[in-house]
Amino acid sequence: MHPRRSAQEVLLCDLCETVPLQSHCELCNINLCKACVGEHLSDSSKKHHVMPYLQRKSTPNYPKCLKHVEKHCELHCENCDIPVCIKCVSSGKHEGHKLSEFLEKLSAKTQNLQKDLEELETRIYPRYEEMASSIQTEKADIETNYGKLTTAAEKEGEILHREITAIVNQRKSAIQEMKNKHLSTLNKNTEEITQKMAELKQIISDLKSILKSNDVSLTSTYKSRNSEFRTLPSKVRVTFPSFTPQKINKDQFNEMFGSLSPLSINTEHGDTMKSAKAVSFPPVKPLLDEPRLTATIDTGYRELYSVSCLSEDQVWTRGNNKTIKLLNLQSKLLTSIKTKSGYWPRDITVTRDGDLVYTDSSNNTVNLIKNKKLQTVITLQGWSPRFVCCTVVNDLLVIMISDDKQSKVVRYSGSTEKQSIQFDGQGRPLYSSGYNYKYISENRNLDICVADFDASAVVVVNQSGKLRFRYTGHPSNTKQSFTPVGITTDSQSHILTADHNNDRIHILDQDGQFLRYIHCDLRAPFGLCVDIRDNLFVAECYTAKVKKIQYL
Structure with missing residues (x-):
């Protein structure tokens, strides 16, 4: 801060720098004492706006001139589209150019800034908020939607598992049935042979008794059955069934399990005011107000x-x-x-x-x-x-x-x-x-x-x-x-x-x-x-x- 601007000193005129200030020129953004006001207004090249200092408005700080650092740019060259100071104008470099007061240019730019601010606040930023909210909603639905996919896959797995279990049980039942039939056939064959063996034992016992006996009638009435037993009983031969596993084609098995559509991620370009959605969902049918x-x-x-x-x-x-x-x-x-x-x-x-x-x-x-x-x-x-x-x-x-x-x-x-x-x-x-x-x-x-x-x-x-x-x-x-x-x-x-x-x-x-x-x-x-x-x-x-x- 300049020493004369400190809170402990009286504010002085910007021109003479000796007398306390009383007035303020809004156009030139300088403070003036009573004596300097007349001198300042004698410059007819500008439309000065002098008011009591306490009634001054908040005025902008003029930009410093890049070529004349001790001066502020109070004018704007429309041809060069740059701010200029009085020395820049008097140098002749802007001769014939259209000059406007910097505050007028500032006012126009301020209006544009106000329009930008209004558009940003009322139209653009709310759409960004809408997009951010939409994404948050989609993120909140991720667990639910992907959970449903997982549940559907698990359900399909349970169905296939039940089908496979049913098929396995059918095979096991068929195997058990064949086993029982096989065993029954062998048991029947065994019973037939056992019966013949019992008859043979009885015949052998009878023959031994006849040979030991002195009863001539037993010998004379004996009839041989050897020819009958020379033909052995039929022997059942059963070939064991075999199981031939089917070679599993993993691709076909995957297709049978069901398909999962790919994740579709699309970015919409064009109208920046449109809310672009990363993931596309099927359209929703709204309810009619009156069915x-x-x-x-x-x-x-x-x-x-x-x-x-x-x-x-x-x-x-x-x-x-x-x-x-x-x-x-x-x-x-x-x-x-x-x-x-x-x-x-x-x-x-x-x-x-x-x-x-x-x-x-x-x-x-x-x-x-x-x-x-x-x-x-x-x-x-x-x-x-x-x-x-x-x-x-x-x-x-x-x-x-x-x-x-x-x-x-x-x-x-x-x-x-x-x-x-x-x-x-x-x-x-x-x-x-x-x-x-x-x-x-x-x-x-x-x-x-x-x-x-x-x-x-x-x-x-x-x-x-x-x-x-x-x-x-x-x-x-x-x-x-x-x-x-x-x-x-x-x-x-x-x-x-x-x-x-x-x-x-x-x-x-x-x-x-x-x-x-x-x-x-x-x-x-x-x-x-x-x-x-x-x-x-x-x-x-x-x-x-x-x-x-x-x-x-």
Whole structure:
């Protein structure tokens, strides 16, 4: 700090440097005493702006001239686009050039700076924040998403392991069967030889007795059997079976295990205001603000309980009689199937191959209709099959009730039981007891979702059978308590369940968070299904109509 600018001294005029200052020229950024103001204003080449010192504004420090270090640059040469001082101008080097006051140039640049600041603060920086937040969200999802991949790989390994174990057990069973047959054959051959040996011993003993005896009649009546025994009994020769192991082609085995798509990392270039994402994900279908009714099917039943999609415009339905109907959107009957037992089917579903499956609790069977031919694939003892769905790998998930009213979910591959889900980690029943409705569906993340009517809850377990959550309704105003009946899932892993008594559908995300309702003037909705384009089909129980609804 200059000695005369110290806090202990009076501030002096910048021109005479002897008299205390009183005024300030904002244009020239100098302090003046009363006597020097007149002299300063005599310079008519500038539009000076002199004010009392205490009223001065905060003025910028002019840059020092690079050629005349004792001077400040108060002007700006537009031609050379550089700041210049008075000496630079008087030197003639800028003769004929357009000169502007430095403060005017500074004001224009200040406006540009203000615009830059505004753009950075209001547009650019928020987009960077958005990108950073998006990446943090993706990073947070890494454990979950890669965990699902790992679980899927482990699941595939378990399936293959079970298949291999089944094949090994089949081979072992066949080996044991051949062993038993081999041993039985040898035992039979041994019995035959032993019997002949016993006869021979008796004949030898008899001959010795005759030779020792004086009874002539024994000798005269003796008949030789040696010729009979000279032909030895047949000896069974059995060749041991052999096992020839198949050479394993690792590439083919890897293909059989399933494929893992490569990690796709793309960088989007171009519009810098667009949020570039490192990893591409499939597009998300948002929920419509107002779902739309697009078709209504009259089924002809007195009461309707289940609907299952065969295609976008054909659905299987089951109601209060023994006939299962295939109808199109115009309510035209395309095909009908009658149950083998003559009783109502308990539930229906369509397999990945387009075949119809129905459960029959009157004879405890699960039945498949393939090429118009009926075959019973599962017959139960002590348990009654109720509700059923087909999984992504074409397994069947069957809700069944025991004679003492216990409930469980059983997974079948064909007629082979693969999994049973009945209790939670503390040994408590996952599902309510009783014979009421427990519709079932598998979600895209392989969760198993059950609408448990008696428990007034949607019960969701993961593919291993571990409880994930229970949804007991949304705490909004309702006519009656939550009454879940039909249940289905869509391509977005939404869970949709029919709230029968409240005439609406609840839409949940895959973690059980309520999203919204579907109303569409529904009356007592019951069974649900979703087609490949995520159109919802709702079976209304008492009107016996199926309503097709677009909600995505």
